[in-house]
Amino acid sequence: xxxxxxxxxxxxxxxxxxxxxxxxxxxxxxxxxxxxxxxxxxxxxxxxxxxxxxxxxxxxxxxxxxxxxxxxxxxxxxxxxxxxxxxxxxxxxxxxxxxxxxxxxxxxxxxxxxxxxxxxxxxxxxxxxxxxxxxxxxxxxxxxxxxxxxxxxxxxxxxxxxxxxxxxxxxxxxxxxxxxxxxxxxxxxxxxxxxxxxxxxxxxxxxxxxxxxxxxxxxxxxxxxxxxxxxxxxxxxxxxxxxxxxxxxxxxxxxxxxxxxxxxxxxxxxxxxxxxxxxxxxxxxxxxxxxxxxxxxxxxxxxxxxxxxxxxxxxxxxxxxxxxxxxxxxxxxxxxxxxxxxxxxxxxxxxxxxxxxxxxxxxxxxxxxxxxxxxxx
Ligand SMILES: *Cc1c(COP(=O)(O)O)cnc(C)c1O
Numbered sequence: 201x202x203x204x205x206x207x208x209x210x211x212x213x214x215x216x217x218x219x220x221x222x223x224x225x226x227x228x229x230x231x232x233x234x235x236x237x238x239x240x241x242x243x244x245x246x247x248x249x250x251x252x253x254x255x256x257x258x259x260x261x262x263x264x265x266x267x268x269x270x271x272x273x274x275x276x277x278x279x280x281x282x283x284x285x286x287x288x289x290x291x292x293x294x295x296x297x298x299x300x301x302x303x304x305x306x307x308x309x310x311x312x313x314x315x316x317x318x319x320x321x322x323x324x325x326x327x328x329x330x331x332x333x334x335x336x337x338x339x340x341x342x343x344x345x346x347x348x349x350x351x352x353x354x355x356x357x358x359x360x361x362x363x364x365x366x367x368x369x370x371x372x373x374x375x376x377x378x379x380x381x382x383x384x385x386x387x388x389x390x391x392x393x394x395x396x397x398x399x400x401x402x403x404x405x406x407x408x409x410x411x412x413x414x415x416x417x418x419x420x421x422x423x424x425x426x427x428x429x430x431x432x433x434x435x436x437x438x439x440x441x442x443x444x445x446x447x448x449x450x451x452x453x454x455x456x457x458x459x460x461x462x463x464x465x466x467x468x469x470x471x472x473x474x475x476x477x478x479x480x481x482x483x484x485x486x487x488x489x490x491x492x493x494x495x496x497x498x499x500x501x502x503x504x505x506x507x508x509x510x511x512x513x514x515x516x517x518x519x520x521x522x523x524x525x526x527x528x529x530x531x532x533x534x535x536x537x538x539x540x541x542x543x544x545x546x547x548x549x550x551x552x553x554x555x556x557x558x559x560x561x562x563x564x565x566x567x568x569x570x571x572x573x574x575x576x577x
Contacts, residue, residue, distance in 0.1 A: 202507065202550060206464050209577050210550075218467040218488040219573045220559055222250070224258055226462035227555075231262050234417075234454060237432035241450040244288050246415050247273045249455030249556040250463070254576040256280035259458075267453040271301045278305065285309075288412075290374070290453065292317060292333055292349055299324035311374060311412075313351045318359055322366035330363045331372045331412055332356040334393060340386040341378020341416060343501050350375060353393050357400050364406050372410030372448065373397055379456055380502065381416035384426050384434035391435075395442035411439070412451040419460025419553050422503045428457070456556040463555025465493065465572070469547045470523055482518040484539055486549060489522010489529040493554075493572040495561035497531040505552040510540035518543075524567045 203223045210221060234243050244267040245259050251273060256266070257280045266277035269291040277287050284306030289299070292313040299310065303325035310325060312318045313333040321330060334356050338344030351359065360370035373394040377386040391411070398408050413435065418425045439447060467488040474482055488494060496502040506520075517536035522529040531537075562572035 201461075202464050202552060205577055209575065210464075210466055213575070215466065215573070217570060217573065218465055218486075218492060219575060220463050220465050220493070220554060222252065222255065222459070222463045222555055222574060222576045224254060224462070224576060227255055227258055227459055228262065230454075230458050230462065231259060231264060233428050234452065234458070237428040238435070238450075238452055240436070241413065241452045244290070244412075244451050244453045245458055246290075246453045246455030247277060248560060250459045250559060251276050252559070252574055252576055253280060255459060256282075260286075265451075267455075271298050274302055274305060274307060288451070288453075290412075294320065296320040296324050303328065309371075312359060312363070313349060313356075315359060315362055318363045318366065318368065322363065322368055326367060327369070329369045329371045330360070331374050331410060332359050332363075332370070333374045333376075334390065334397070336375050336377050336390045338378035340383035341381045342418075343379035343496060345376055345378050353397055356397055357404075360397075360401060360406060360408070361404060370401070370406055370408060372408045372412060374412030374414060374451075376414035376453075377416040379416055380418045380421075382418055382423070382425055384431045385438075386416065387413060387435045388438045391438045392442045398443070398446070398448070408448070410449045410451065412453065415453045415455045415457070417452070417454045417457030419456050419556065420505075421553050422505055459555040460553050461555060463553070463558065465551040465554040465558065467549050467551060469543055469545050469549060471545055472518075472543060481536060482516065483521060484518045484537075484543060485521050485523060486531075487523050488551075488572070489524055489531060491524050491526065491529060491563040491566045492522060492569060493558035493562035494522070494531060494551075496557050500532055500534055503532070503535075503537075504554065506537065506539065507550040507552060508540055508543060508547060510542050510547065513540040513542045515539060516541045524569065526566070 244265040260281040265286040267290040268274045288309045290311045333350040335350035471485040515538040520531040
């Protein structure tokens with residue numbers, strides 16, 4: 201669905217290069233939808249999904265908190281009007297001097313997933329609050345996060361206990377079920393584990409109070425997704441089941457779910473060709489590819505909805521690729537993409553659901569192509 205505001209803007213704005221248009225009204229509606237579906241959870245917007253200053257300002261004014269992964273992201277959130285107590289330094293991999301810089305700015309909530317990181321936080325941000333990230337299997341997610349972040353539950357117990365000994369305030373557990381999590385029950389297993397950790401730490405005299413449910417809330421691409429209400433109901437039911445009469449405070453960190461459906465990329469067909477005269481597949485080359493902002497087509501994980509002006513014509517499968525001279529710059533080949541047989545060079549294409557993880561992924565000038573321009577309306 202492309203909003204009338206975006207259609208109107210595109211109709212009256214000529215651009216020579218691909219561009220991303222963000223409809224701020226949609227971001228506002230998404231924020232309200234999260235408040236409505238998960239009213240008991242504090243929202244920490246994951247800044248990396250789209251850090252455009254106007255998005256951050258809107259969310260800061262609406263009452264959002266911010267999940268930041270670096271000092272520059274913290275500065276952007278502060279610049280947008282957030283106070284430091286509304287910021288979480290959620291990256292488990294931080295330089296000690298960046299922890300100190302965040303602490304100087306007043307940030308006092310830090311993610312950890314190892315003994316060495318706890319020691320850094322204890323030195324650089326004495327007395328701060330910490331939460332420990334635990335591993336998940338990422339099942340059900342279209343953009344799984346692998347084993348890079350989080351530790352085993354047994355280790356999380358030790359890590360938080362170490363933090364306590366070093367004068368930090370262990371507050372809770374975090375996890376991320378994988379981005380574009382299409383199963384609302386994808387949180388269940390890890391919530392059970394988190395409840396076990398709460399109970400074990402109780403016996404050691406450490407009382408946790410918070411569960412950070414992370415991101416993972418999906419945006420609509422080619423496949424239908426469950427409603428946000430279902431996510432809220434399923435997750436809250438699991439929390440009641442596993443935590444009983446000791447319901448923790450919860451945080452959610454939506455990135456994709458907050459901004460994905462607020463953005464449309466306008467791009468252009470550069471070439472339609474075949475590899476031989478009897479090749480059944482056409483190759484369609486756009487002026488945007490993996491290095492222009494569509495990095496999440498890696499492994500063909502995210503399948504965007506692509507709209508053309510010829511969608512009433514008969515459609516045929518094609519290989520879709522970007523414009524750069526890197527042979528990895530192919531968007532969909534293993535599973536070809538159906539596009540109008542009449543599509544031709546110069547045609548405009550609109551890529552829906554492109555508000556998250558596009559502008560920040562676009563390279564600075566690979567092959568001389570400029571980074572993706574964003575218009576916020
Ligand atoms: C990227 C990230 C998020 C946002 O994830 P989405 O799937 O886009 O909602 C949330 N929390 C952390 C710690 C992240 O790194």
